Structures are given as structure tokens and as C-alpha cells.
Amino acid sequence: MLIARVIGDLVATQKHDSHHGRKALIVQPLNLDGSDRGDAVVALDSVDAGIGDRVLLVTEGYSAMTSVGRPESPIDMAVIGVIDRIDLG
Template sequence: MQTARVVGNVWATRKEPSLNGLKLLIVEPYDPNTGEKSKAIVAADAVGAGIGELVIVVSGSTARKALKKDDIAVDATIVGIIDEVEVEEGEKG
């Protein structure tokens, strides 16, 4: 799992049929220890997240299991919306 911030929406009128009905969002992985951001990715939304929210993202087979579909073309899924992050000063992840 990793934390990320939702930075945008994706609309695709033509796509793999297994993606029909899924909300797709652009998320930017974020390290709460350092504040460092990583390259943005597209993730399926399983929890109703919105732009600007800090979220929990899973990837790989876990992303498909979170959607309860093993045969879906997804490798990242938002599984939680974060209310607060607390990191002790000096802690390294």
C-alpha cells in the first residue's frame, strides 16, 4: 500500500470493456515521511475519492482483488481516503 494525492480525473470513451463503469483517477504517490512526490499514475476508485484528497492505493493483484474482479485490466486501485497522517519527527520509512 502507498499514500497518494488525487490530482485529476480520466475520461475514456474507448477502453477495455472490463473498465466500463469504473471511475478512473490520476493519483500522485506521496511519502508522508519526506513529503516527496512520485510520478503520477491512473488508479481505479473503489471508495468515491475526489480531487485533492489523500488516499491509500494498492497495486498489482491486490488492486484487482479490491475490485473483486481477477480478470480486470487494473494495476492500481484506491481503497481508502485518509483523514489524517501522523509521523513522528525523525522517523524514516
């Protein structure tokens, strides 16, 4: 998983309403020091994350689909948690 920050959302028209009203979030992956890690990506929300939240992002299809209900959701990235705390040893 990657650490990311929610920076926006997106509305798209689909043939099959497979995303079930879940929000498509625009999230910016982050390095540990908080700097940007590449460019932003689009991930389906599974935790009611909001703009500015620091979240946990899965970037693989099978696991992303599992997080939001696999059979009808053809997605490859999902927000699976809102990060409360990071501890570096």
C-alpha cells in the first residue's frame, strides 16, 4: 500500500453503474517525508475519506475490487483506510 492524500474527486459516466455510488477520489501518493510520489491517480473510496485526509491506497486490481465488492467493480485502485498515526522506529 501507499500513503496518499485526497486532493479531489471525479465524476464519470459508465455503461454499467458498477461503482455503486462510491466516490472516485483523486489522490496524490506521498513519500514518507510528505513530498509528492509521482503524479495523482484515481481511486475508489471505501472509507468515506474527505479532501485533505491522509489515506492508505491499494494499487492492485484484485485487492481493490475486494475492498469495495469485487464482482461488479472493475477498479484497480482503492482507498482502504484513513491514516491515524505513523510511527517510525
